[in-house]
Amino acid sequence: MSELVLTDVGKAFGGPPVLDGVNLTVPAGSLTAVLGPSGCGKTTLLRLVAGFDDPDTGTITLGGRTVAGRGRPVRPQRRQVGYVAQEGALFPHLDVAANITFGLPRDQRRQGARTTELMALVGLEPELAGRLPSELSGGQQQRVALARALGPRPELVLLDEPFSALDAGLRGQTRAAVAAALRAAGATAVLVTHDQDEALSMADQLAVLRDGVVAQVGTPQAVYHSPVDAFTATFVGDAMLLRCTVTGRRASTDVLGVLDLDGPARDGAALAVVRPEHLEVLSAQTDREPAGFDAQVGWVDFYGHDAVVHLVLAGTDTSLRARARSTELPAPGDHVRVRVDAPVACIAV
Numbered sequence: 001m002s003e004l005v006l007t008d009v010g011k012a013f014g015g016p017p018v019l020d021g022v023n024l025t026v027p028a029g030s031l032t033a034v035l036g037p038s039g040c041g042k043t044t045l046l047r048l049v050a051g052f053d054d055p056d057t058g059t060i061t062l063g064g065r066t067v068a069g070r071g072r073p074v075r076p077q078r079r080q081v082g083y084v085a086q087e088g089a090l091f092p093h094l095d096v097a098a099n100i101t102f103g104l105p106r107d108q109r110r111q112g113a114r115t116t117e118l119m120a121l122v123g124l125e126p127e128l129a130g131r132l133p134s135e136l137s138g139g140q141q142q143r144v145a146l147a148r149a150l151g152p153r154p155e156l157v158l159l160d161e162p163f164s165a166l167d168a169g170l171r172g173q174t175r176a177a178v179a180a181a182l183r184a185a186g187a188t189a190v191l192v193t194h195d196q197d198e199a200l201s202m203a204d205q206l207a208v209l210r211d212g213v214v215a216q217v218g219t220p221q222a223v224y225h226s227p228v229d230a231f232t233a234t235f236v237g238d239a240m241l242l243r244c245t246v247t248g249r250r251a252s253t254d255v256l257g258v259l260d261l262d263g264p265a266r267d268g269a270a271l272a273v274v275r276p277e278h279l280e281v282l283s284a285q286t287d288r289e290p291a292g293f294d295a296q297v298g299w300v301d302f303y304g305h306d307a308v309v310h311l312v313l314a315g316t317d318t319s320l321r322a323r324a325r326s327t328e329l330p331a332p333g334d335h336v337r338v339r340v341d342a343p344v345a346c347i348a349v
């Protein structure tokens with residue numbers, strides 16, 4: 001396993017740059033998720049690392065070896081990089097074992113032991129070895145694709161939206177199996193996705209890409225709790241950005257009173273990052289001390305494990321979203337009270 005370092009990497013295809021000075025370090029043995037909206041350059045970044053395209057500027061090093069950017073680029077097959085595409089791209093006429101064996105060095109192809117070991121690593125039952133890809137579920141196919149990519153013990157595994165074709169139930173299971181297999185193999189991995197749940201739940205490190213520029217890099221927790229700008233705050237998780245004035249560790253908002261901040265911030269104008277889970281919805285008839293602000297329920301999105309209550313603050317046109325337990329839900333039209341019951345982050349403006 002090896003560290004991957006991109007320094008000032010740029011790429012254009014005849015028009016404005018698709019990647020514009022990307023700096024990113026992926027520590028050895030860790031999984032970095034590159035998260036960004038469609039068209040922001042995620043696949044281009046993977047293709048440059050794999051060697052399918054060359055960067056216009058900057059360098060890419062893998063395990064301390066420069067593979068692109070200085071002198072002649074190292075050819076893809078010599079980079080020791082495994083690639084898992086959106087839809088595994090398995091050979092349809094080869095069975096599972098033959099698909100996995102295909103990625104192995106010639107001297108290991110006849111030894112069944114490595115294939116058995118790889119199937120176990122990605123959580124595939126041994127009896128699936130003789131099946132064709134068309135006889136597997138989408139999640140099983142992606143596990144075969146990962147086993148094939150891990151076979152030659154690559155320095156780095158690249159995963160390009162590998163779960164996007166799977167339905168919700170299968171996606172969760174396959175994500176967990178793939179994350180466990182990558183950890184067990186000690187692989188350095190880059191996962192490209194536009195799915196924030198996937199990025200937050202799987203990654204050791206999250207890099208948010210916007211218009212070809214890395215907007216923020218950090219642990220999923222750091223990016224979620226301390227976004228650096230309005231784009232990151234609203235792209236990674238749901239957030240309402242409220243105008244406020246910061247003084248010390250408190251933010252005075254126009255619409256929800258004075259909020260506690262979850263960290264130090266510069267005094268002056270800012271945006272408070274209020275997430276739905278920071279808001280508490282109280283019954284208007286509560287016998288507790290009246291707290292919070294009057295609001296009316298517009299509608300409720302029910303998700304089973306919880307729900308999101310859409311509200312409008314009384315006397316304003318401010319819309320809010322509050323996460324609530326699915327067992328205690330108000331109804332559309334109800335008058336309620338709402339308050340922020342947790343410290344929030346803020347972004348200087």
Ligand SMILES: Nc1ncnc2c1ncn2[C@@H]1O[C@H](COP(=O)(O)OP(=O)(O)OP(=O)(O)O)[C@@H](O)[C@H]1O
Nearest residue numbers: 013018036037038039040041042043044045193194
């Ligand atoms: N070979 C190419 N020639 C011309 N333009 C390209 C080429 N490859 C990518 N692009 C353009 O570069 C931009 C970024 O594409 P890329 O596929 O990297 O985005 P992405 O973030 O992976 O998007 P998605 O999430 O939709 O797959 C797009 O505008 C795309 O049209």
